[in-house]
Amino acid sequence: MTDAFNDLLAANREYASTHELSGFDGIAHAGVAVVTCMDSRIDPLRMLGLHPGDAKIFRNPGGRVTPQALEALVLGVHLLNVNRILIVPHTRCAMATSTLEEIRERVGRSAGQDASWQPFGVVEDQQAALAEDVAAVRTHPLIPDEVVVGGFVYDVDTGLLDQQV
Numbered sequence: 001m002t003d004a005f006n007d008l009l010a011a012n013r014e015y016a017s018t019h020e021l022s023g024f025d026g027i028a029h030a031g032v033a034v035v036t037c038m039d040s041r042i043d044p045l046r047m048l049g050l051h052p053g054d055a056k057i058f059r060n061p062g063g064r065v066t067p068q069a070l071e072a073l074v075l076g077v078h079l080l081n082v083n084r085i086l087i088v089p090h091t092r093c094a095m096a097t098s099t100l101e102e103i104r105e106r107v108g109r110s111a112g113q114d115a116s117w118q119p120f121g122v123v124e125d126q127q128a129a130l131a132e133d134v135a136a137v138r139t140h141p142l143i144p145d146e147v148v149v150g151g152f153v154y155d156v157d158t159g160l161l162d163q164q165v
Contacts, residue, residue: 021052027081030054033073035133036088037063037095041156044088056080062095062123063088065133074142083147087133088161089126090154096123126153127164134165 032055034044044050044057056076058069065073065087076082089096094103100122108115123129134151137143151165 024053028054028056028076029081031081031083032056033058033076033082033085034088035059035063035065035069035073035085036154037061037090037093039090039093039156042088042090042154047154047159047161048086056082060121062093062121062129063090064121064123064129065136066121070136070140073137074140077143077147085137085143085147085149086152087130087137087150087165088152088154089123089130090156092156093123093126095121096126096129098122131165 030050032048032050034048034055035058036042036044038059038061044059045052045055048055056072058072060066060069073082073085076085098106100120103120103122104115104118107118107120130151130153134149137149143149150163152161152163154161
């Protein structure tokens with residue numbers, strides 16, 4: 001075992017001493033699901049005034065609606081009380097401000113080896129990608145028309161959401 005996680009395990013023990021979600025049913029109590037980026041500047045619950053247990057959160061580089069995100073959304077809608085879906089990419093996202101070649105170069109340099117084979121989901125046009133993602137969710141055969149789907153851009157500098165779709 002390594003000591004590299006000791007600080008996190010200590011923080012976890014402190015968290016667990018006041019853990020309030022024991023026995024929680026796991027549904028989204030506010031009926032919300034959010035697909036957003038993995039960027040650490042985004043706090044999906046707090047940006048919406050929500051709390052643990054209120055929403056289902058799916059994060060990935062760029063905040064794209066991938067097949068895995070669609071799987072999570074279908075499950076959320078049918079099994080976990082989700083009736084509103086927010087798709088939320090953000091400003092100054094590395095996946096939307098870099099080319100595939102630039103990302104591969106940076107990763108390759110950091111890894112000390114060729115990364116030209118690794119796929120990365122760069123976003124050439126963030127607005128078009130957001131519209132495409134919203135349409136993919138709205139037209140998915142397992143997501144009913146009653147589910148409200150919106151596309152937003154989160155501004156990492158102001159903390160504000162701007163509804164785009």
